[in-house]
Amino acid sequence: MRIGVVTFPGSLDDRDAARALRHAGGEPVPLWHGDADLRQVDAVVLPGGFSYGDYLRCGAIARFAPVMGPLIEAARGGLPVLGICNGFQILCESHLLPGALIRNDHRKFVCRDQRLRVENTNTVWTSEYQAGQEIVVPVKNGEGGYVADERTLDELEGEGRVVFRYLEDNPNGSYRDIAGITNARGNVVGLMPHPEHAIDTLTGPTTDGLAMFRSCLALIMGDSWSTAARNHESPVINAEGEGVRA
Amino acid sequence: MARVVVDVMLKSEILDPQGKAVHGALGRLGFEGVASVRQGKRFEIDLAGEATPEAVAEIERAAGTLLSNPVIEDFTIHVEGTS
Amino acid sequence: MARVVVDVMLKSEILDPQGKAVHGALGRLGFEGVASVRQGKRFEIDLAGEATPEAVAEIERAAGTLLSNPVIEDFTIHVEGTS
Amino acid sequence: MSIDTVKNAEVTPEHPQPWAELGLKADEHQRIHDILGRRPTSSELAMYSVMWSEHCSYKSSKVHLRRFGELAQETATGKLLAGIGENAGVIDVGNGYAVTFKVESHNHPSYVEPYQGAATGVGGIVRDILAMGARPIAVMDPLRFGPFDAPDTARVLPGVVAGIGGYGNCLGLPNIGGEVVFDPSYAGNPLVNALCVGVMRHEDLHLAHASGVGNLVVLYGAKTGGDGIGGVSVLASETFASSEGPAASSRRPSVQVGDPFMEKLLIECTLEMFAERLVVGIQDLGGAGLSCATSELASAGEGGMHVVLDRVPLRDSSLAPEEILMSESQERMMAIVTPENIDRVLEICRKWDVDATVIGEVNDSGRLTIDWRGEQVVDVPPRTVAHEGPVYQRPYARPSWQDKLQAATPDVLARPSTGAELRATLLQLVSSPNLASKSWITDQYDRYVLGNTVLAQPEDSGVVRIDEESGLGVAVATDANGRYTKLDPYAGAQLALAEAYRNVATVGARPLAVTDCLNFGSPEDPAVMWQFAEAVRGLADACRVLGTPVTGGNVSFYNQTGDTAILPTPIVGVLGVIEDVSRRTPSGFRTPGHVIYLLGETRDEFGGSEWAHVVHGHLGGRPPLVDLDAERVLAGILVDASWDGLINAAHDLSDGGLAIALVESCQRYGAGANVRVPDGLDPFVFLFSESQARAIVAVPEPQEDRFTTMCSTRGFPHVRIGEVGDGGNAGPALSVDGLFSVPLDDVRHAAEATIPGRFET
């Protein structure tokens, strides 16, 4: 299963995302920010890092990279896209996801192992988790405070689009302890924590991150999700999280 | 050669941790009488040519797309000296 | 209630990576005619009372110590509306 | 504008020059005349003055550092692939892999502008590692600050930490360890040392040579601005009516702003050049900028180089040639490339959006010649600039106060004896700034990026995997104890090495090689110079015994305010290899019932101890005994026991002694411990002595016999002091039989409240 990993100037966790995909049984395909070409991948991961130094605003400059043109269009059409940390920031700047990420409330970069609750397993990227499952994944960011206006927040909560929530203490002042969200369709997910750094207990605190990549692979393999995605059809996701034709 | 200045501030309803910190620090420095502090960004954009209405309009477009994120920020723009 | 604004910019001879990045992005986005971009900080300080000379002097002191590092930055201060 | 050309210099011998303002001594100035057979041009004077400065020429330390060169240039794994003199030492770690590492100081800039000073310190050491042909894979940051409560410490520390994190995190380099120590002597002289580790395949090793007549000199990276040329700008001002007149000096900042994003691009595009074998020689631009890079490359290569200065891309078009030569603008590299490869090199730079310019050519003239606006402004033998600087035999003498200091032993200090007193002492130490948890600081550093970090703070050493197939990895630790070194510089330096060596072995890695950053006061003070000479002698002697060569390092002098120098602080970094990182030994107790052994001999040693410092504010006597043979045997046991799976936790004993080590091992995973004082040992000495060559280990009961046999056959002292405990429903606790018991929650609170309580705003 070919899953693209985009490298922007300043991307840092792109190799790590590729490694995680391999561990999960997928085939990572490098995508270059400068090429407006998705190379026929079945899904895309926007990795963490400091694209363009995170100058101006995190993700603000990367959003305009050539690769983002086809990516935004395909994501609107249903292509599975996961944005991790900087990737999440880019998805928000691209308006594929609502809200924005600002400076941590304590104004320091924070790197630590973070407990999260999986709030929604009906997305392309979370179907392999149990509803309400608690996981521990590293969080590392300086501008990870999720903010949006009340209306948007209520809407997200109402539609069950908060995918991950911080437990114990909120590492960055995110409104309503939001760690990750999805679009209405469940194919685009963004989160600040780093699942790609929780794939083995040698280099990470847990293996809790693997299920995120497995979820997507399961869907792609389990059914013609990828064709559906490429044909920009809207698949329905059932409780078990397997993609089935509408 | 003209200079266009774009000021970008977080919307008032968005929490501003840096402003809050500065406010606190001012307090600790024994400076009373501050009601609130907001911290934003200032862009000084030097144009190669004159600040023609077209040029300024261009910068205004950039300010609304690149320099600020309308979801959380507002911006103001002025040609230097004419603020 | 008065507002004092402090603008902090890197000294002109100091490298400004952020301004450089913005300049580059403007170019890629097809905004022509920009000679240079500098990015700095803008502090909007709302006073509980009036902007008395004493108050402004106080803030000026803070601007030179807390809000900027004279080694690499310059600041300008003005009372809003009277910039 | 008038340019001081070589021609002009020949015909105006009397022309006054500000050589003194540039820090040159009269005899040094004369030597330049003798070398050139004429007065130097302003550009040449600038080059010599900065290259002959203490920082670049090591003129005060050279005669002592020779001792390191006399060590056998080989490690347990074979000959060094590169040693002292290169940008960094290179060590063979097997499987065709080589690693390079080096620690450097950025002390003064970090005091003036904490964030940028520390940030550019990281940037500089990373470029050194890159210049060896290696991919940087981790950084570490040994730090020293003034009094914990001093207002200025609250300015410096948060800025320094944010700067190290800001730059390292943005580069995508995991921070895997360091130190944070507070002492009044560092007020006004904080120490910001930065260490970087890199990895390469043997065949990728690159050296700073400009060889191959006709090869091209490529400058790439950031544009050149007026950064960091403070002193030199007198050249650009009054004395030489250059473009902007007297304003110049004031306009030249001596602090630089780093651009980690540019550095990240520099790394990726440089590694791509290496991968395609496009680079003949390479050099980073650090202190002394182009002066250093051009003269060092030329003198290490064919011996000749011609540069056209006008081609250097400038950020500030008003710069005079001497300023361009001096500029310390960050994020720049210089590569020597054959004409066939130049197009490909420029193409790679374009791909990464990095400016690259051919500014010159290698020749066999034996001279470094530089043109500016069509005229020659530099014509010098490069060796005389780069390698044949002045060498001083600075006078040194054991200070008169040394005897008094050593006579003031801690034996007179009141000691805790009852259980309640010992418990209180423990909590007092745990919450003291130097021993308290540093997580408020280290949580600002990314330790996960690159996905190969196996151990990082608060472990004894950082461990990174370098080969995913075989699990081959390296471990690095840095240490230095300024109080020990003040009491006895010779022993103090050896103890720094001993602790770093021990820390590496504690995680299960075989110690191989050393890098060091020698932070001292003014070399013009004979007492300081004596401390320095003794420390170097001690370190060299200890390296000989342990078989760990010094592969490179850095000297930082003039760390003093007025006549008071900092505590002599020889930071020692040790690198070790571990064949399979999955065998590493963590420091934390996990499994209740595992048996805790104390390895090594415990003596009544409190000179320079944390206890004397925290409880009595006392510094006197002698540091703990140095026993390098014991360190060696202990290391062997820790490494083999880890490989054979005999131990599942190990922690070395250092500051604060056994009590602190136990607390740290319990804290890690929240397991308790019940220990007993061995017969014949005083409880206070047992708990708080800082005797060296010691460690604690947790042994699974089935392995106990094999483990004790290993220790006995090697004749190493080992005593069973207790077991890892679950604490039962009372919750985990650290209990010392018959004396006291402390709930871990109390300990954690004591340990974790201190640093945030001071710096969280």
Ligand SMILES: Nc1ncnc2c1ncn2[C@@H]1O[C@H](COP(=O)(O)OP(=O)(O)O)[C@@H](O)[C@H]1O
């Ligand atoms: N500035 C720092 N940066 C990164 N890690 C640090 C820093 N200061 C302390 N640490 C880490 O905290 C842990 C405890 O430090 P220390 O007590 O000095 O270790 P040790 O006594 O074993 O040398 C070590 O893992 C060390 O690497």
Ligand SMILES: [Mg+2]
């Ligand atoms: Mg240790």
